[in-house]
Amino acid sequence: MLLFLNCSQFFQSFDMVSKTAEQMLGIFPMSEYETIIKESHEALRLAAEQFEAGTLPPDSLKKVSAPLGIYQQSNGLFMARIRVPGGFLTPALMRKIAQIAKLHGAGFLHLTTRQDVQAHGLKPLALYPFVRDCTESGLPFRGGGGDTFRNIICSDGAGMSPDAVFDIFPHVMALNNFLLRYQRAYSLPRKFKPGFSSSSHDEQFAKLQDLGFSAHTLHGKHGFTVYGGGGMGRVSAPGVLLFDFLPEDQILKCAAAMVNLFDEHGDRSDRSRARIRFIVAKMGHDAFRSLFLDYFAKTDAPLAEIASTPLYLRETKVPQTVKSASENQAFREWLSHASRPSRGAGPEPCCELSFFPKNGNLSPDDFSGMASLAEECGVLIVQVSRRQRLIFPALPSCALPFVHESLLGSRFSARLDAAGLDGLFTSCIGASVCKIGMLDAPSIACAAAAGLERFLASWDGGAPDQLRQKLLSSVRFSGCHNSCGVHLTSALGFQGLKRKVNDEMKELCRVFVARHAENSTLSEPVEGLEVPVANVPAVICSIVADYASSDAFRHGQSFADFVCSATKERIAALAAQSQ
Numbered sequence: 126m127l128l129f130l131n132c133s134q135f136f137q138s139f140d141m142v143s144k145t146a147e148q149m150l151g152i153f154p155m156s157e158y159e160t161i162i163k164e165s166h167e168a169l170r171l172a173a174e175q176f177e178a179g180t181l182p183p184d185s186l187k188k189v190s191a192p193l194g195i196y197q198q199s200n201g202l203f204m205a206r207i208r209v210p211g212g213f214l215t216p217a218l219m220r221k222i223a224q225i226a227k228l229h230g231a232g233f234l235h236l237t238t239r240q241d242v243q244a245h246g247l248k249p250l251a252l253y254p255f256v257r258d259c260t261e262s263g264l265p266f267r268g269g270g271g272d273t274f275r276n277i278i279c280s281d282g283a284g285m286s287p288d289a290v291f292d293i294f295p296h297v298m299a300l301n302n303f304l305l306r307y308q309r310a311y312s313l314p315r316k317f318k319p320g321f322s323s324s325s326h327d328e329q330f331a332k333l334q335d336l337g338f339s340a341h342t343l344h345g346k347h348g349f350t351v352y353g354g355g356g357m358g359r360v361s362a363p364g365v366l367l368f369d370f371l372p373e374d375q376i377l378k379c380a381a382a383m384v385n386l387f388d389e390h391g392d393r394s395d396r397s398r399a400r401i402r403f404i405v406a407k408m409g410h411d412a413f414r415s416l417f418l419d420y421f422a423k424t425d426a427p428l429a430e431i432a433s434t435p436l437y438l439r440e441t442k443v444p445q446t447v448k449s450a451s452e453n454q455a456f457r458e459w460l461s462h463a464s465r466p467s468r469g470a471g472p473e474p475c476c477e478l479s480f481f482p483k484n485g486n487l488s489p490d491d492f493s494g495m496a497s498l499a500e501e502c503g504v505l506i507v508q509v510s511r512r513q514r515l516i517f518p519a520l521p522s523c524a525l526p527f528v529h530e531s532l533l534g535s536r537f538s539a540r541l542d543a544a545g546l547d548g549l550f551t552s553c554i555g556a557s558v559c560k561i562g563m564l565d566a567p568s569i570a571c572a573a574a575a576g577l578e579r580f581l582a583s584w585d586g587g588a589p590d591q592l593r594q595k596l597l598s599s600v601r602f603s604g605c606h607n608s609c610g611v612h613l614t615s616a617l618g619f620q621g622l623k624r625k626v627n628d629e630m631k632e633l634c635r636v637f638v639a640r641h642a643e644n645s646t647l648s649e650p651v652e653g654l655e656v657p658v659a660n661v662p663a664v665i666c667s668i669v670a671d672y673a674s675s676d677a678f679r680h681g682q683s684f685a686d687f688v689c690s691a692t693k694e695r696i697a698a699l700a701a702q703s704q
């Protein structure tokens with residue numbers, strides 16, 4: 126299985142392309158790639174030593190560290206981003222990450238909305254050994270940050286999700302292996318974010334990538350609807366439709382064409398307008414599409430060799446529990462929000478199971494503990510989800526009582542079973558850690574969760590846990606316009622900002638609402654509505670109370686649909702009432 130291979134073995138599929146051909150296609154030969162990796166690590170080592178000695182300023186260190194996905198935090202320590210294509214990890218890799226993080230003094234691991242695993246709290250001199258050890262374990266750092274291609278993301282559950290058209294795991298790996306060695310993907314005008322969605326239900330997020338692939342079949346053949354030039358940030362835009370159907374073996378050529386186009390047409394004079402979506406805005410959709418198709422026609426790249434779908438499960442004797450968990454109310458509630466159907470193949474019925482680290486943060490020991498739990502249940506692939514959960518895409522249902530008992534016992538230092546809302550809204554890491562951020566999104570999200578829990582405690586309109594689940598999937602937070610908390614993809618989103626009002630710097634949140642719960646691309650700001658941070662809980666509670674007392678709620682409409690159908694004036698009025 127691909128994920129058990131080490132870094133060099135990842136590239137075996139390219140051995141059939143001769144070195145000369147590789148060079149002609151712009152693909153680093155393996156030896157050159159390894160040299161570049163070593164040189165970038167060596168440069169990091171030197172820069173970190175000079176920084177520690179006080180002879181190199183932070184900005185100069187950043188020039189070396191950012192392309193490796195390493196950034197200084199607000200507290201002066203460092204974050205190192207481990208790119209995890211598709212969020213897919215084996216238990217062995219998880220344990221390795223935990224071991225390396227612990228060895229080099231990382232305080233905690235953070236799961237990002239782009240399915241990376243970030244190690245936080247590293248000291249400068251720990252950076253080089255951390256990167257070296259991860260790379261030797263098959264987790265190359267190149268492209269974790271800077272003006273390079275970023276982690277390739279994919280739908281939660283991947284091929285095990287019942288609505289998946291087919292398993293996109295092999296496609297994510299094929300594209301990652303290709304781009305890692307594609308020379309032009311490393312000196313782009315700005316970052317380049319690719320992604321795959323496995324079903325039409327999830328096509329929305331493929332539209333929000335610089336290059337997004339949404340799985341489809343045509344006459345029984347696998348392929349993708351392809352979008353380009355989408356993204357979120359200070360200026361956000363959905364992507365342009367590039368192909369209704371692209372055969373799966375053309376994905377490398379498609380990515381190479383987009384990288385080449387970006388390399389030659391991106392605005393290198395203005396970083397704030399350098400992303401592909403600004404090329405689209407300048408040219409218009411039709412001209413961009415036609416430019417892309419020209420690049421596609423003239424780009425040479427190997428056909429993608431799509432490996433077979435990996436094994437998600439092995440047969441194992443699942444440990445037995447002492448209690449009859451199925452009679453337990455807490456167990457049933459946990460199942461209702463943590464599990465959903467899975468296609469998992471095996472002799473036993475299977476489910477997909479989610480684990481909910483608070484604010485997406487886990488200690489290295491708990492991360493390693495999750496690896497052990499997966500192994501004990503026969504789970505071969507664990508996924509970091511876009512909602513900052515850990516997922517077992519396929520778990521034998523008979524293992525559920527054992528997993529539940531493991532979560533409630535002393536095995537983990539933190540709750541991972543999602544009892545309540547605290548720490549479970551999707552949010553970015555926030556400005557208490559992120560140096561370029563505005564506000565601390567996790568603490569805003571936690572304050573909102575606390576306010577909602579108070580509301581739910583006095584609410585007698587139904588099952589609070591069901592309402593919690595509706596809210597968790599519909600409300601998101603970002604600490605600034607960079608939108609790392611993907612608030613623009615939720616029904617109700619909050620974006621932090623600071624603004625001077627009467628000579629006083631105020632901490633505010635801009636409120637975003639989606640127009641359509643299904644198939645919308647981006648939510649929109651409620652014009653003129655900027656809520657003081659302290660009032661965010663009251664604003665959310667006011668909107669939720671309006672929903673919970675509405676006919677829409679009584680008739681079973683989701684919270685997302687309710688927010689989408691409410692006028693912006695209504696949202697603004699509710700916000701005003703609550704303040």
Ligand code: SF4
Nearest residue numbers: 553559562604605609
């Ligand atoms: S959204 Fe802003 S605050 Fe949050 S992680 Fe991204 S850059 Fe930092």
